[in-house]
Amino acid sequence: MNKHFDVAVIGGGAGGLFFTAQAANKHKNLKIAVIEKNQRVGKKLLVTGNGRCNLTNLYANESDYHGSFAPFIKNVLASCSTQRLLELFADMGLITRADDFGRVYPKSNQASSVLDVLRFNCDKDNVHFLCENKAYKVVKENNFFKITTDKESITADKVIFSSGGAAAPKAGGDKYGYELLKSLGHTIITPSPALCPINVKSEYIKSLKGIRVQGEISLISGNKTISTETGEIQFTENALSGICVFNLSQYVEKDKDYTLRIKLMPETEFSEIIDILSNNQRVFGKLDAENIMTGIFHKRIAQALIKSARISFDKKVKDLTEREIKTLAKLINNFDFNISGLADFNNAQLTKGGVKGDEINPDTMESKKIKGLYIIGEAIDCNGDCGGYNLHFAFATGYIAAIGL
Ligand SMILES: Cc1cc2nc3c(=O)[nH]c(=O)nc-3n(C[C@H](O)[C@H](O)[C@H](O)COP(=O)(O)OP(=O)(O)OC[C@H]3O[C@@H](n4cnc5c(N)ncnc54)[C@H](O)[C@@H]3O)c2cc1C
Numbered sequence: 001m002n003k004h005f006d007v008a009v010i011g012g013g014a015g016g017l018f019f020t021a022q023a024a025n026k027h028k029n030l031k032i033a034v035i036e037k038n039q040r041v042g043k044k045l046l047v048t049g050n051g052r053c054n055l056t057n058l059y060a061n062e063s064d065y066h067g068s069f070a071p072f073i074k075n076v077l078a079s080c081s082t083q084r085l086l087e088l089f090a091d092m093g094l095i096t097r098a099d100d101f102g103r104v105y106p107k108s109n110q111a112s113s114v115l116d117v118l119r120f121n122c123d124k125d126n127v128h129f130l131c132e133n134k135a136y137k138v139v140k141e142n143n144f145f146k147i148t149t150d151k152e153s154i155t156a157d158k159v160i161f162s163s164g165g166a167a168a169p170k171a172g173g174d175k176y177g178y179e180l181l182k183s184l185g186h187t188i189i190t191p192s193p194a195l196c197p198i199n200v201k202s203e204y205i206k207s208l209k210g211i212r213v214q215g216e217i218s219l220i221s222g223n224k225t226i227s228t229e230t231g232e233i234q235f236t237e238n239a240l241s242g243i244c245v246f247n248l249s250q251y252v253e254k255d256k257d258y259t260l261r262i263k264l265m266p267e268t269e270f271s272e273i274i275d276i277l278s279n280n281q282r283v284f285g286k287l288d289a290e291n292i293m294t295g296i297f298h299k300r301i302a303q304a305l306i307k308s309a310r311i312s313f314d315k316k317v318k319d320l321t322e323r324e325i326k327t328l329a330k331l332i333n334n335f336d337f338n339i340s341g342l343a344d345f346n347n348a349q350l351t352k353g354g355v356k357g358d359e360i361n362p363d364t365m366e367s368k369k370i371k372g373l374y375i376i377g378e379a380i381d382c383n384g385d386c387g388g389y390n391l392h393f394a395f396a397t398g399y400i401a402a403i404g405l
Contacts (some may be wrong), residue, residue, distance in 0.1 A: 003152065003153065003154040003155065004031075004154070004155045004156070005032060005033040005154060005155070005156040006032065006146075006157050006158065007030060007031075007033070007156055007157065007405070008032075008035060008145065008154060008156035008159050008160070009032060009035065009159075009160040010035050010138070010147070010159060010160065010161050010162060010163050010180075011028075011035070011036065011164055011185060011377075011379075012034045012036035012041030012043070012129065012131070012162075013041070013042060013044055013163075013164050013377070013394070014045055014164075014377060014391050014394040014395060014398075015162040015164075015376040015377030015378075015395065015398040016034060016041075016160065016376075016377075017034075017041060017042055017045075017115075017119065017122055018399060018402075019160050019162060019398035019401050020034055020122045020127055021121035021122050021162055022088070022382075022399050022402035022403070023401075023402040024121075024122060024124045024126055025121065025124075026402060026405075027405060028124075028126060028404065029126065030130065032126060033128045033129075033130055033154060034122070034128070034129050034130065034364050035130045035135050035147065036130065036133065036153075037132070037133065037134035037135075038131065038132070038172050041119065041129065042115040042118065042119065043171050043172050044164070044168060044172050044173070045111055046112060046389075047111070047168065048103060048109060048111055049103075049105060049141060049388075050135070050393060051111050051327040052105050053104065053105060053106060053110075053111035053113075053114045053391070054104065054105055054387065054391065055085075055089070055106070055114055055147070055388055055391045055392070056388045056389075056391060056392040057082065057101075057103055057387045057388040057389055057392065058082055058098050058102035059102040059106060060077060060081075060082050060388070061077065061390055062077065063389065064385045064387070065094065065124075065382055065385075066250055066352075066382075067188055067189070067352065067357065067380075067382045067383050067391065068356050068357035068358065068381045069360070069362075069380050069382035070382060071357065072358075072359070072362035072392075074102050075363055076287075076393065077361035077396070079363070079396070079398045079399070079400050080396035080400060082392065084399075085396060086104065089117070089313045092117050092289075093121075094113065095107040095108075101387065102366050103387050103388050110124065112163070115261045116321055130149070133149040133150065133152065134150045134176075135148070135149050135150065135163075135180065136148060136150060136176070136180075137183075137196045138159065138164040138180050138183070138184060139179070139183075139184075140184070140372070143372075145158070145159045145373070148405040157372060158372045158405065159373050159374070160374045160375075160401055161177065161181060161370065161373065161374065161375045161379055162176065162376050162377050162379065162394075163176075163177025163179075163180070163379050164351075164377055165268055165351025165353075165354065165378035165379065165393075166178075166193075166232065166351045167193060167194075167196075167348040167349055167378075168345070168346070168348065168349065169345060169346065173351070175191060178353075178379070180194075181375065181379065184367075184369070185369045186355045186356070186359055186367065187356040188353065188354060188356070189284060189354060189355075189356055189357060189381040189399060190353050190355040191201060191351045191352070191354060192254065192342070192352050192353055193249070193343060193344060193348035193350075193352070194248065194249055194342075194350040194383050195247070195249060195345075195348060195349035195385075195386055196343040196347050196349065196350075197236060197239035197241035197245060197246075197249070197342075197347060198240050198241075198245050198248065198252060198260060198339055198343070199239045199341045199343060200239060200240055200241055200260065200337035200338060201337075201340045202337050202338070203373075204241075204308070205238055205367060206237055206238070206239070207300055207301055208235035208301065209234075209235055209236055209302065210235065211234075211235045211298050211301060212232050212235075213230065213232070213233050213235075213252060213264060214232055215230070215264050215265070216228060216229070216230045217229055217230075217240070217244050217245065217248065217261065217262050217264050217363045218248075218258060218260070218263075219248040219251055219252070219259075220259045220260075220261055221258050222257075224249045226248075226258075227247070227251055229245075229247050229248055230266065231243055231244045231278045232244065232286065233245060238259055239343060240262075240337060246386050247385045248260070249342055249343075249348075249381055250352060250385070252339065257339070258338075259337065259339065260336070260337045261334055261335070261336050261337075262336075263332075263333040263335075264297065264332045264335070265333060266333065268333075270329055273332055274325060276296065277292055277325050277328060278325065280293070280294065280295070280317070282344045284317045285316065285317050286318065287317050288313060288316065289306050289312065289313060289314075289315045289317060289320060290302040290303050290313065291317055291321060292328070293328075304335075305328055305331050306328075307333055308335075311324055311328075349377050350378065350384075350390055352383045354381040354382070355375050355379055355380050356381055357380065357381055357382065360375055360380060363393055363400070363402035363404070365397050365401040366401075366404065374401040374404075376394065376397035376400075377393065377394035377397055377398065378393075380389065380397070391395060
């Protein structure tokens, strides 16, 4: 095989495959190589959305994205809105459905449908898959790029960098792509885990393991509330987890002190909580203190609140003082956990950081530093919230690069 290609795509994940499917269809004479380090392309796609692949969101807008590329997200959404993306997928043969939160999934509810549709649309004579090939050196020589993998060396007129981020290494996540981009002259905003559980220091977190509550959770630094989310909050052995917490994890910076504050009854006024507890004091009077929250919370949450209020477990509900009831009522909407750090890349869905946003032309995804080099997807310093925004970004930037070639 002639080892010179018109385009070399580094990384056969969401963005790389979407780019290839679109480019191969639009530019039929283009000879494209997809270089993928895994045995197969699209491994990470299969684990997305708990195996269902939440591929976009009906309500995607600028405020769902963060990082140095965020100011340019409007260009991306203008070129490839949710509606446009769904039309493109429909043309490629994928039928989708949306849930009440606007999260779009394949109608089959299987991530493998998305991957198969992308793979089959890439299955053209002009596309060559080079799997089990890890790109470890990329240089621009005169008018073409030389890409050295652990197996071979190829040249290409243009390179699409779709090597993703460092999250979920078992599914292909790899920091090395950032090194390659750095060696090409790009500034890399330090990669760190995002959309991940947040570790907490707490005397009762272990006892809450496995419990899920509906509530409101805020990330607080000093007196400032940085962001607030509502929904299901999950307790693990040493961390808080769930979509709400994942979204908050994007704001956590290294070596800073934060508190996570849970409102267990966010819609209930303090005075109303007092009324509820007072009623329970009457009903459950003979029982031990924690039972004042019988019928409201999981038993272990009630125990943690009693402990936090420094109330003796032996005390009877009827003997709780007015002050103790007020303390409990306050704690119910100020259930605080000090943060000890973030989970690692193994437990993260995304990488925060990557190529600095203003080094890329958002209308073509071409590098402003190196002509013919295009950067798409998670390799860019752009992190979206949970809900399909990150796959949208990978697909949309792949599409923009394909039409701009
Ligand atoms: C568990 C999990 C669940 C998720 N669920 C969702 C969801 O439901 N919705 C959503 O929007 N987002 C979700 N995400 C995030 C989403 O998967 C990513 O943002 C998206 O896949 C990024 O696309 P990409 O093409 O940039 O990178 P990837 O899809 O990660 O593709 C990068 C590819 O490049 C390959 N590669 C890397 N380095 C090299 C190299 N040097 N040489 C050759 N190949 C290389 C990798 O093996 C990989 O195949 C989830 C992530 C995880 C981990």
